[in-house]
Amino acid sequence: MARLTPTRLRARRGEGERLRGEILAAAEELLIETADSTAVSIRAIAERVGVTPPSIYRHFADKDHLLLAVCEEVFARLDSALESAAQKASDPIDELLRKGRAYIEFGLAFPEHYRLVLMRPDVQAHLLDTAQAKDPDFDSPIAGHTMAQSNAFEHLLDTVDRILALQPDPSRREDRFATATAIWSAVHGITSLRIAKPQFPWPPIDVHLDLICKPMRAYLLRQD
């Protein structure tokens, strides 16, 4: 491979970790630039960084571990996008609406990121599987990662709690976990279908989101 742009300088001693960050950044750039999250290969990442493929293995055990690290970054960024959208909210219902819109916008702005973490076969589950296949009593350093992924879900649970608290009649309060799950899947449905079928004549996002949120709000706060 001809190095046309030998811009990258070798890291100095003790700065080897720098490459790790560059690898993750390159992987994300490739997700954005290629229409296909499958195109993100070890070789493509290495070329983008300006390094040979084997040097990737200094920082990641294999491709799965690399993708897992990318997923962690994406989940963290999704979570913080939702949290910053929530801050402008005037009340819990408004908060849910803003978070829903932010979620959809995140997915549509970075469709291949979204595809990687929530539409493709689960990297994390696959890693756990293969790790446990090798070593049955496996004390997972990965297991903790599930937490990172569900920070956004934990925050959604908080929002749901605030909404359910608006229902004065405790006997009409829905289960917080099931409600959060239903909201997540509804918003995921909007996002992932638009990513999967971009040529479908979708209505405007707000119309779509309203048709989920307005019924949900009326139902959760129902007085009968």
Add this chain to the structure above:
Amino acid sequence: MARLTPTRLRARRGEGERLRGEILAAAEELLIETADSTAVSIRAIAERVGVTPPSIYRHFADKDHLLLAVCEEVFARLDSALESAAQKASDPIDELLRKGRAYIEFGLAFPEHYRLVLMRPDVQAHLLDTAQAKDPDFDSPIAGHTMAQSNAFEHLLDTVDRILALQPDPSRREDRFATATAIWSAVHGITSLRIAKPQFPWPPIDVHLDLICKPMRAYLLRQD
């Protein structure tokens, strides 16, 4: 490749079309047996049928056209699953609920089929793209296929019409297209998230579905 089981008999003259059906059936078997819809390769299909890879090209121009044919079959089967579920319904709302449950069950019973048609990069759109790249004024024999795919959607629109007709106040009748879209995406969200994250502690399907359908029904039929 050693032919261990030379069970397949060569088709007689004029019966060449038989292989076409066997190819599609083999592709679907592979979707069911492998956990990964990417594993469905020309070579794997040929081996499963008991034939060499080049003979696939007698029936399909390339891999994309083969996958497109599989998608058509899957959509047709999904549509008929929904229609047969709808037949037992007592009223339009019950019809919607039954179709929703049938949709989810179809997806969870055939997750890789579902992944292929509704979670992976769109085969059909990709085919249209490449065909138009080659031949700018392209009179698509594929374009008609969009219809096959949306038979299920057309039928959903019918169901929605029946529900909207239950709303006595015309000024409160939601848009049929947007409503159908919202319902589709809600049910797709449940299905695809469960496929993508099988290890998540999902609530029972009926709880999940109720949390979408009950608010939607109350909203569409609202009297204020």
Add this chain to the structure above:
DNA sequence: TGTACATCAGTGAACGCGCGTTCACTGATGTAC
């Protein structure tokens, strides 16, 4: 009824490709004396 011939379902071998991963190595950087 027998034979030459056309048809066409399917074969066998090969192509070039990009992939993940491995291995033994190089050579600049920093450290010990």
Add this chain to the structure above:
DNA sequence: TGTACATCAGTGAACGCGCGTTCACTGATGTAC
């Protein structure tokens, strides 16, 4: 201050793999005379 040495970021070449696709072909089946 100078030199021998250990460290370690990154290289170069190669591995074996499965993939989609092509090409010239074979040989059983049916048809025309």
